[in-house]
Amino acid sequence: MTRINELLSHYPEDKKKSALLPVLHEVQDAHDNWLSIALMDKVAEILGILPIEVYEVATFYTMYNLKPIGKYMFEFCQTSCCCLRGTEDLMDYTCEKLGVGIGETTADGLFEVRGVECLGACGYAPMMQLGDFYKEHLTKEKIDQIIADCRDNKIILHDK
Ligand code: FES
Structure with a gap:
């Protein structure tokens, strides 16, 4: 709530809804990287908007996880x-190496693979986002190294 209140201080009292995206990021980051219905309902309560207004945003953007x-x-x-x-x-290579399909989580709960739309780093293609960071000019060898670094707990996911 401290961080959410700090975010809300940047918006006029009657325009709290404008803080919806950053508030959802904060809530997601603080709750194992996903948004339950209960959490979204709480966000609606905090911002003084209808729960449906939160759901429609959270379900539109791929950066919000609903499971x-x-x-x-x-x-x-x-x-x-x-x-x-x-x-x-x-x-395909990553999924095969991890033994999962797109959108599935590995049995150890460590990995998931997802396809998303352009992340604005086209000059560094092929690329992916991992946490708050981009991994660019990807190759199979780089994928192998990233997976190994994740398993060794050497990957930083967030920049704050
Ligand atoms: S096409 Fe733009 S980042 Fe991949």
């Missing part, structure tokens, strides 16, 4: 530049 996810979410960009540079092969 528990793997600790390390590999979000591969699947838009044109990354596709042309081999994203689909890399996703």
Whole structure:
């Protein structure tokens, strides 16, 4: 609540709804990286808006997770530049290596693979987002190293 109140202090009292996106990020970060219905209802209460107004935003953007996810979410960009540079092969390779399909979590709860739209780093294709950071110019060798670093707890997910 301290962080949420700090965020809300940047908005006029009657425009709290404008803080919805950053508040959802804060809540998600503080709750194992996903948003339950109860959490979204609490956000609606805090912002003084209807729960449906929170649901419609949380279900629209892929950065909000509506179910528990793997600790390390590999979000591969699947838009044109990354596709042309081999994203689909890399996703297949990653899924095969981890023994999961797209959107599934590994049995140990560590990994999940997801396809997302352009992340604005087209010049570094193929790329993915992992936590708050981008992994760029991906190759199978880089994927191997990233997975090993995750398993060794060497990957930092958040920049704050
Ligand atoms: S197409 Fe992949 S980051 Fe833009």
